[in-house]
Amino acid sequence: MIQLELFLSFFQIGLLSLGGGYAAMPLIQEQVTHAHPWLTAAEFSDLVTIAEMTPGPIGINAASFVGVRLAGVTGSLAASLGFILPGCLVVSVLAGVYRRWKDGPVLHSTLGILRHAVVALIASAGLGLLQTAATAAEGGFDLPRLLLAGGAFLLLRTRKPSPILVMAGCGAVYLLYGLAAGL
Amino acid sequence: MTGKKRLWTLFTSMLTISSFTFGGGFVIVGLMKRRFVDELGWMTEEEMLDLTAMAQSSPGAIAVNAAARVGSRAAGWPGLLTAVLGTVLPPIVLLSLLSLCYGAFRDLRPVRLLLAGMQAGVAAVILDVAWGLGDKVLRGRDPLGLALMVLVFAAGHLCGVSTVVLILAAAAVGLCRGLARLHKSKEGGR
Structure with a gap:
């Protein structure tokens, strides 16, 4: 049953994404493009773009986006429920545990190490997206889009503009370029 | 109420x-x-x-x-x-x-071009997030964490090791170090 598969996949994503929205992204990528043939790399890239442009946590955005395509409304609900269930359960249990152990060395050390691993995974997912963006639809190398991504990155590092504005700007620039170049 | x-x-x-x-x-x-x-x-x-x-x-x-x-x-x-x-x-x-x-x-030409451009933008946004977070954890100067960060990146990005395995392994390393420190501090307190 596809609903059950969606639920289990997104339960796994929900359970293992420590550190908020971006931490979920590498896990989503693995589940929906590698472990299951649900999205292509380009579709995943579109999903991240759409999730960034809309409100709500990326995990729920991804769960609804993938779920509804595979199994309609029930798929969307099964995947979203799977994603939020572990967090809601853990946070309820943690409420009791937290006050006693929050400054303890075990929890502190585990979270500290995990933070490093998560940064590495996010960087790896970002490079994956860059590879997708720098590959032309026909399979060749897409220099204009690589330059666009490089420019956007420099702008983000130096001026701290809103990410949504940067993405919309990239879209607009490439649209104009594509229309002019007859792509 | x-x-x-x-x-x-x-x-x-x-x-x-x-x-x-x-x-x-x-x-x-x-x-x-x-x-x-x-x-x-x-x-x-x-x-x-x-x-x-x-x-x-x-x-x-x-x-x-x-x-x-x-x-x-x-x-x-x-x-x-x-x-x-x-x-x-x-x-x-x-x-x-x-x-x-x-x-x-998706297949309309303007939408296709817009999405293609935004894909480049979103890659930049995610890399910027990773850079910002990386900067913050690097300042923590935790040698074990840094070594793990390099290892996780290499294993995940270059060797294709599953993300689940990497996260569980990192959690296990952190847990062991935490328990070792707890043990030490208990012995020191005696």
């Missing part, structure tokens, strides 16, 4: 906050603080900070976890369910609709 009215307030508050919050979990936590601490007076600022830390240390979306804590603090289990429902409903409905329309629009 009666029980039913309280649940309704909880639901509509979370629905509104969730519908209009772009950006990460911390943005939504800020808005929740304004609503539940400053406007409604349902909890103190300190409680809000504590539950933010709990939401952050739990897996999944920070916004949903924080909503679960606020809801359960305000009205027990019914409150938890109400607050979470209010938080997840807007993105579920919106993304389900977008997903259905996306198939029909």
Whole structure:
């Protein structure tokens, strides 16, 4: 049953994404493009773009986006429920545990190490997206889009503009370029 | 405030906050603080900070976890369910609709070009996030963490090791170090 598969996949994503929205992204990528043939790399890239442009946590955005395509409304609900269930359960249990152990060395050390691993995974997912963006639809190398991504990155590092504005700007620039170049 | 009215307030508050919050979990936590601490007076600022830390240390979306804590603090289990429902409903409905329309629009030339350009932008945004976070953890000067960061990147990006395995392995390393430190501090205290 596809609903059950969606639920289990997104339960796994929900359970293992420590550190908020971006931490979920590498896990989503693995589940929906590698472990299951649900999205292509380009579709995943579109999903991240759409999730960034809309409100709500990326995990729920991804769960609804993938779920509804595979199994309609029930798929969307099964995947979203799977994603939020572990967090809601853990946070309820943690409420009791937290006050006693929050400054303890075990929890502190585990979270500290995990933070490093998560940064590495996010960087790896970002490079994956860059590879997708720098590959032309026909399979060749897409220099204009690589330059666009490089420019956007420099702008983000130096001026701290809103990410949504940067993405919309990239879209607009490439649209104009594509229309002019007859792509 | 009666029980039913309280649940309704909880639901509509979370629905509104969730519908209009772009950006990460911390943005939504800020808005929740304004609503539940400053406007409604349902909890103190300190409680809000504590539950933010709990939401952050739990897996999944920070916004949903924080909503679960606020809801359960305000009205027990019914409150938890109400607050979470209010938080997840807007993105579920919106993304389900977008997903259905996306198939029909994707192949139109302007949409295709726009999405292609935005893909380049989103790669830059994610790399910028990784850079910012990396900068922060590098300042912690934790040699074991740094070694692990390099290892995880190499194993995940170059060798294709599963993300699940990498996260569980990192958690195990952190747990072992924590237990070793605990052991040491107990011996030292004797």
